[in-house]
Amino acid sequence: DLSTLRLFELSAGAGAVQLDVLRAARMAENVLIRTRKFMSNRLLFRKQMVVDILHPRRCVLSLKEIRERLAKTYKTSPDMVFAFGFRTKFGGGKSTGFALVYDSLDHAKKFEPRYRLARNGLVPAPTKGRKLRKERKNKAKKVRGTKPKKKKTES
Incomplete structure (x- = not known):
């Protein structure tokens, strides 16, 4: 299937760009986000977890996309999700990072460092x-x- 797409790409010329967009959209569907080491931190009013992202044959998701997907999973707004510390494994295909999901925006502003709030x-x-x-x-x-x-005053 992929080899026929490549052949078609070579012969299509200008249509090759459209095929790349379609392929990128199809690969985006293959991204899997898993959470582990989940902990509900009642003292800081948040849920914290390690996030594993499986993205074969694709570059890493942007932090904005990660926040949106986690917000959808935990039924909250993306403003209350803070994802950071992502590292891609050698060879690609898997990235691991950390995420915090706050109960409210006030708690996020109270406990998060200013640089993360600015980001x-x-x-x-x-x-x-x-x-x-x-x-x-x-x-x-x-x-x-x-x-x-x-000051000394001169007289």
């Missing part, structure tokens, strides 16, 4: 540069514990 678009990313933040931090360290000096 998911729940808080704005820092606009000021890294160097400026570091300079401010170092100036604050020097000022701490010292009295403000008064």
Whole structure:
């Protein structure tokens, strides 16, 4: 079946792009998402799990797609799903990562680190540069514990 598609691709020319789109759509259906080491964490109001994604002959799903599929599985919105730490096994075909599904958006904002909230678009990313933040931090360290000096008035 695949070899006849390749032959047809070579002869079709411009239609080859359409075939690639069809093949990509068919491969997307073959992606299987499994969860293991599932734990319901009542203290942090979330469910946490290790996620295995089987994607033979296909590149890894984007984090957005993973979040949408997990949200559908756990009957929640994608905003409350945080997926991270995905690594693809050597040779491809399988990726493993971690996911957190919060009970509410308020709990997610309370317990998730700011950088993950920014990645998911729940808080704005820092606009000021890294160097400026570091300079401010170092100036604050020097000022701490010292009295403000008064200017000498000349008479």
